[in-house]
Amino acid sequence: MELVIGNKNYSSWSLRPWLLLTYFEVKFSEIHIKLFSDDMHDKMEKYCPNKKVPVLIDNKISSNFKVWDSLAICETINEQYLDGRAWPKNINERVLARSICSEMHAGFFALRNELPMNCRRKPSSIKLTEAVQQDISRVIQIWLNCLSLHNESLGEDNNQFLFGEFSIADAYFMPVVSRFNSYAIEVPQQVNQYINKMLSLPAYQQWKKAAESEKEVIAVAEI
Numbered sequence: 001m002e003l004v005i006g007n008k009n010y011s012s013w014s015l016r017p018w019l020l021l022t023y024f025e026v027k028f029s030e031i032h033i034k035l036f037s038d039d040m041h042d043k044m045e046k047y048c049p050n051k052k053v054p055v056l057i058d059n060k061i062s063s064n065f066k067v068w069d070s071l072a073i074c075e076t077i078n079e080q081y082l083d084g085r086a087w088p089k090n091i092n093e094r095v096l097a098r099s100i101c102s103e104m105h106a107g108f109f110a111l112r113n114e115l116p117m118n119c120r121r122k123p124s125s126i127k128l129t130e131a132v133q134q135d136i137s138r139v140i141q142i143w144l145n146c147l148s149l150h151n152e153s154l155g156e157d158n159n160q161f162l163f164g165e166f167s168i169a170d171a172y173f174m175p176v177v178s179r180f181n182s183y184a185i186e187v188p189q190q191v192n193q194y195i196n197k198m199l200s201l202p203a204y205q206q207w208k209k210a211a212e213s214e215k216e217v218i219a220v221a222e223i
C-alpha cells in the first residue's frame with residue numbers, strides 16, 4: 001500500500017491519513033510529491049485523479065485501487081485495515097466524530113488560510129483577524145465538548161483523546177493542533193493538555209522530524 005503525500009512541513013491534508021496509518025502501525029510506503037515544484041504536475045498526473053495529495057494506492061485490494069481525498073482515505077483505511085476501530089464504538093460519539101471531521105473538511109477557511117500548517121515554525125503569535133478568531137473559538141468549543149465526554153472529573157490524569165481512544169477525529173484535528181502550537185494560540189487548560197498529548201505522539205514526532213529535514217520554503221497559504 002502506498003500513500004501519496006506532499007511536503008510534510010506544509011501538507012495538512014496529507015498528515016491526516018498518514019497519522020492514522022502510522023498510529024495504528026498499518027504498513028505502507030510513501031510516494032512524495034513536492035508541492036509547487038517543477039515536476040509536481042507530472043507526478044500528480046500519474047498518481048492523483050484529483051490533482052491533489054493525499055491519495056491512497058492499494059493494489060492488494062484490487063488492481064489500480066486508488067482513493068483520493070483525506071476523509072475518503074481515512075474511511076477506507078478504517079474499513080479495510082482497522083475493522084472499524086478508528087471511529088468511536090458508541091453510535092452517538094461516532095456521529096459526533098463524523099460530524100466534526102466533515103465540518104473540518106468543509107470549513108474553517110480563515111484558519112486554513114491565515115494560519116497555514118508549518119510544523120517547523122518556532123512558536124510565536126501573529127495578529128488574528130475576527131474571522132480566524134471565530135474559527136479558533138469553534139475549534140475550542142468542539143474539543144471541549146468531545147473531551148468532556150470521557151473526562152468526568154477534570155483531574156490531571158484525565159488526559160484523553162477526543163473520544164477517549166485515538167480515532168479519525170484526532171488524526172483529522174492533528175494539523176489544527178500543530179497550527180495552534182505554531183501560532184501560540186491561547187487555549188483553556190484542558191485543551192492545552194490535549195494539544196500537548198497530540199504533539200508528543202510518537203507518530204507526530206516522526207512526521208515533524210521529517211518536516212524539519214525538508215529544505216524547501218513555500219510562501220503559499222492553505223496547502
Ligand SMILES: N[C@@H](CCC(=O)N[C@@H](CS)C(=O)NCC(=O)O)C(=O)O
Pocket residue numbers: 006010011012013014035051052053054068069070071105223
Ligand atoms: N479535500 C482534499 C484537499 C487536498 C488538498 O488541497 N491538498 C493540497 C496539499 S495539502 C494539494 O494537493 N494542493 C495542490 C494543488 O491544489 O495544486 C483532501 O481532503 O484530501
